[in-house]
Amino acid sequence: MVEDTDFRLLGTLDVTVAGRAVTVRVGKQQVVLAGLLLRANQLVRVSELVDWLWDDETPDNAASTAQAYVRRLRQTLQAKDLIATMPHGYRINLGPEELDLARFRALVGKADQTDDPGECAELVTRALAQWRGPALADIPACSFREREVQRLTEEHLRATEMRLDCDLLLGKHAELLPELHNLTIQHPFRERLRGQLMLALYRSGRQVEALASYQEVRGRLADEVGVDPGEDLQRLHQRILTNDPALSRLVELPPPEPAVVAQPEHRPVPRQLPAGLRDFVGRDEAYEQIIGLLSGDGESGGVGAPVVAISGQPGVGKTALAVQAAHRLRAQFPDGQLFVDLLGNALDRELTPEQVLGRFLQAFGLKPEQLPDDHNGLVGAYRTLLADRRVLVVLDNAVSATQVRSLLPSMPGSAALVTSRKTLRGLAALGGAKLVNLDVLAPEQSLALLNTIVGQDHARPDPDALEEIARLCGHLPLALRIAGANLLLRDDDSMQAYVTDLRHGNRLTALEIEDDPSAAVRAVFDLSYLTLKPEAARLFRLLGLVPGPDFSQHAVAVLARLADDRTEKLLSELATASLIQRISTHRFRFHDLLRLYSQERCQMEENADESNNARARLFAFYVRRLDAIADVLYGTWVRLPRTELEESLPSPSFADSAAAVEWMDQEGPNVIAAILYASGNGPKHAAWHLVESLHAYLMTRGHYRAEGLVAARAALQAARAAGEPGAAAAMHHVIGAIYLRVHELGKAMEHLLAELDAYTRSGSQEGRARAMISVGTVYQVDGKLRAAAEEIERGVQLAQEHGYASVRLYGLINLGVIEEQRGRLDRAEQYAHEALALIPFGPSASVEGTPRDSLGHILVHQGRYNEAIVQYDKALACYRESGTRHYEAETLRGLADANRLAGDHAASLEHAREALALSEQSGVEQDQVDALVTLSATHQGMGHVDDASACARKALEMSRRLSYLPGEISALLRLASQSRERGNQTTATEHATTAAELSRKAERLGFEARSERLLAWLAYDARDLAAARDHAERALAVNRSVGAHFGQAQALHVLGLAWDADGDRATARACWEEALVCIGGLEIPNADELRRLLARH
The missing domain is CATH 1.25.40.10 (Tetratricopeptide repeat domain)
Structure with a gap:
């Protein structure tokens, strides 16, 4: 092993040997090195190298050629003992800290061994930090790379899932x-x-x-x-x-140290175990394990009391097993057996440790007035009392480790048996508890249980029927016992009928015991429902028609056709009866079982037509609300006619966009639920109307975007099933827009072309125009600016011919952005002003913001930074008024750039950081990449070299992980610019070359032109004048191909400098004169520089 050596392949191949950065350029050498690293400290046979190097066409001298690649790799690495020659192959010798993959796996391994979720999350986070992008990112494509990347990606995903599990345990769900x-x-x-x-x-x-x-x-x-x-x-x-309440339980903290209190003089012996089951079946292995652990047979030399925690799903028989084992162990614990149901399965009613400690202490003779007042005192008194006793403590239905810890005996003479639906890993980690997890019964055990129950009345029960019943019960003991009890009431002939009830009927109903009220949830609800006055009872039934998780008083008033004040009174009555829960002043929700009960009552007691009409009113209420919100947020969007809506409903209005957004933030889950319900059950037109107006909120606000996509897909299926091509086209539009927003351009184009095709076939000129503009927008985001402009211009022309002002406005806004990106600043400014002139026909703050933002970009290009800031500020005010967070972040990035160029670095930094924060809140990581690039530029302008580089590198890593090409290229160009400033021409050229190659392959012409222009400047700096001319001419050609006048001027500028440095002053002068023509008289910084150059020549 060589000191100060580091190999990294979790990203691009990065090599440091003896403190030297080593570049392995040759593709085959990269494959050889990657293969050796993936098998570090292991023999890699020459035959394996051959397989990796050549997929199909293996040359005749493959083995010797592979060995030659190893020799050259050794020469490149310049480390004599790093790659050792072994019999039949080679081995690379690395220490555990010298390979990022080894570090990653070691940290994940440590995380897997800890029971502390906080420590586990920290270790996995450190492990994932070893990844700088997709593994083997710059290794040439081959089956070896494909296979290994797939395997490594799976490891990365598993680690990510492990970290997410830990964060969920720590309560970081939101x-x-x-x-x-x-x-x-x-x-x-x-x-x-x-x-x-x-x-x-x-x-x-x-x-x-x-x-x-x-x-x-x-x-x-x-x-x-x-x-x-x-x-x-x-x-x-x-x-x-x-x-299931167990789903909401998180990691808990250990209890405090015990306090000591005086013991009572009289010591009664508590015998609190409930009766066991005479027909207990199965569980032999778990039963014997528990007996062994708690009786001392399974002791491991510890000094504390043994603890066993039984876990498993509801109804699996945890309590039955615990009680059965406790009865077997009674003789070993002569000083008492304590039992308590901790009510962990009762939502929000579980017992506190203090309640239980008080009961246990009183079971030993303490009077209520003798009990300590605080938690620590109770724990101390309890442990003191148990210190010289042999007591078995059975804690049933625990909700968490924290609820249990204070109740566990602390001395070895006693023992504890705990049951919980949750695996109490905290007890095992911090208290040494042994965990026993119960699954459902084995099929033969299920049959044995049923036979035990049924056999007494059925001499020879039908084995096939019993087997089917066991299967339909899922081999769950509780269900099996109820089924067995029900079978006692049937003869052999009706057993098959019971099987049919279970298979095709209401299975929960079939698994009730008619003569046992405790086995019927409905009976508990009946007690509250049947005391209601008729009007309140009707409202309770109608509430079962609401598909969402909660409901507002206003929505309920529409649903039930009641006045607001009457609705408020009836809802309060239902809340008082505990049939609904109040979650805010005018908002309520059901417990899920009560919702099912309400739906059942509605089906039994309400007329079907009335129920359908009530639900249709509710959906119409949502549609009208969403239409009003869309008018406020983005009033230019086209929508289908609302012919099916009930005219009697009032037309809502919102005071401002903030009120509209607040309503939608609250009602989003209900709207999504309504769409999903209407898509499958009707009225189907409500589904596509809701999606259509939800579009405005999804695009401007950004919440519920993933859920909205699911809902839009469902509405699309509904429209197709209903034979409504116009509605289907509208749904394609929304789905395409969502995909475009999250940069899934292929899927976006697929749906928008489907929209265009549908409108073309139906003859809808307004729809065609909108679809053309949307298709052009995808081209724009994909960097195909000429195609984008042509498509959108066709849409704008069509809209103008037919008088569709809102569609024309939509197109003009996008044309302004495209022409600004093409560098055709005069046309961009014209489009922006045309758009602004159209806005009064339907004022909308978010609509006005986009052309204002575009004007800001144009003014920045022209060097009019203070004027640009004014336009950006106006755009920002529009977006903030409308709550349009995504566009707000875009404008903040523009403000950061404008202030940086104007010399106000403090303002630039503030805006860039705010843009990043907004992007992080939105959850769209592509926006975060763009914000990081902007922040990097700001730090660079302030001379914060390390911060600038860190932001750009993070942007590069994220963009590669996301396969977000614009972000990757922008980050590379920013890194290249920073390397150029530091005088590191080699690194700058590598970054710029990579950016150019990526841009060229993806046909991102604007990025390609920028990359080639930067390469021209780098070559000019190095006085490689021929290369400088080549790159400048490529940049010029690309800019000409897209009609980017400003870009042409920038390319001609550096091209002229290269000719001038080579002694050709005439050609240089011609380049600069042409550049001024391209600029067209605009007063921008480049113009002044070009005039100075011409004046000197």
């Missing part, structure tokens, strides 16, 4: 949502990520969205793969559906 949304978009079939997203949504109070996320992946798996989700994801879906 801040994880943007990351999880992006990850599930990138990996739509990865069920662990999907489960993490569902859990994070659920814990964030977004249950409907969690369920919708499951339905999305379930549908995709069925449509595209032909399979169902795995059992783990199905179980999580069921637990979310039933509001």
